C-alpha cells in the first residue's frame with residue numbers, strides 16, 4: 001500500500017520545484033534511510049604513497065577532493081587498526097562533495113572553520129592545502145572535545161581548536177582568507193541516512209535554522225579579509241536554509257558574489273540565478289547537501 005505524503009514532505013517538494021519521478025525519488029530515499037555512503041580522507045600521518053588497507057571503488061568522480069577514497073560497499077574502515085592510528089578520517093561522501101568548491105579557492109594564509117565539530121571539513125582542508133594557519137572553532141563544549149580528539153588523532157599540528165561564538169569572532173577584529181560555515185541546520189538528509197530526526201520538515205524548525213544561519217553568516221562576513229571566501233554548506237534540502245540564506249547575504253552585501261565551481265556544474269541549483277549547488281540522494285553520493293562559495297571582492 002502506498003504511504004500518504006505528509007504536509008512537510010509536500011511542502012519540501014514544492015519548495016524544491018520537484019514533481020513526478022524526482023519528488024518520488026527524494027521521498028523514497030528519505031523513507032528508506034539507506035542513502036549514506038562512506039568516504040575516507042587521508043590525514044597528514046599517511047605518507048604520500050599510502051593506500052587505504054581495504055578495497056575501494058575506482059569510479060571516476062571528478063569533484064572528489066584530493067586524498068579521499070570511497071570504500072567498497074560492506075567495508076568498515078573504522079574496524080581497521082590504521083583508523084585508530086589516525087591514518088584517515090571517516091565521513092559521508094556528501095561532506096566531501098560539499099568541500100568541492102575549495103577547488104577554485106587559492107591556498108589561504110589564514111582560515112577559520114566556524115562550525116567545526118566533529119572535524120570533517122577541517123580534515124578535508126588539511127588534505128587539500130599545505131599546512132597553514134587554520135583555526136577549528138566549535139561553540140558546543142562537548143562537541144569541541146570530540147573535535148580536539150579527532151584533530152590530535154589525525155595529527156594536525158598546525159590546527160588550533162577554539163570555542164568562540166560567531167559574534168565574538170566578528171568583534172575580535174581578526175580577518176581570514178577563507179571561512180568554512182558548515183552551518184547547524186534542520187538536517188533533513190539525516191532521514192535519507194536512516195537517522196531519526198523528528199520535526200526536521202516543520203516550518204518552525206526550518207525557519208528557526210534559517211534565522212540562525214543568517215546570523216552566523218553576518219558574523220562570518222565581518223571576519224573575511226578583502227578578496228577572501230566563505231564556503232557555506234548544509235546537510236539539509238530546504239531552500240529556506242540554503243538558496244534563500246545565500247540570496248539574503250548577497251542582497252545585503254553588495255561587495256560579495258557567489259562563485260562558479262566548474263567541477264559541480266552538473267549539480268547547479270535551478271532555484272536561483274547565481275551559482276549554488278545541491279546534491280540529492282538520486283545522484284548516488286550519499287544523503288545529499290547544499291554548498292555555495294561566496295567571495296568578497298578584493299577592492300571592498
Ligand SMILES: C[S@@+](CC[C@H](N)C(=O)[O-])C[C@H]1O[C@@H](n2cnc3c(N)ncnc32)[C@H](O)[C@@H]1O
Pocket residue numbers: 095114115116117118119120121122138139140143165166182183184185212216
Ligand atoms: C553541521 S555541524 C558541523 C560539522 C563539521 N563541519 C564537520 O564537517 O564535521 C554544525 C556545528 O555547528 C555548531 N553550532 C550550533 N549552533 C551554532 C552557532 N549558533 N554558531 C556556530 N556554530 C554552531 C554545532 O554544535 C555543530 O557542531
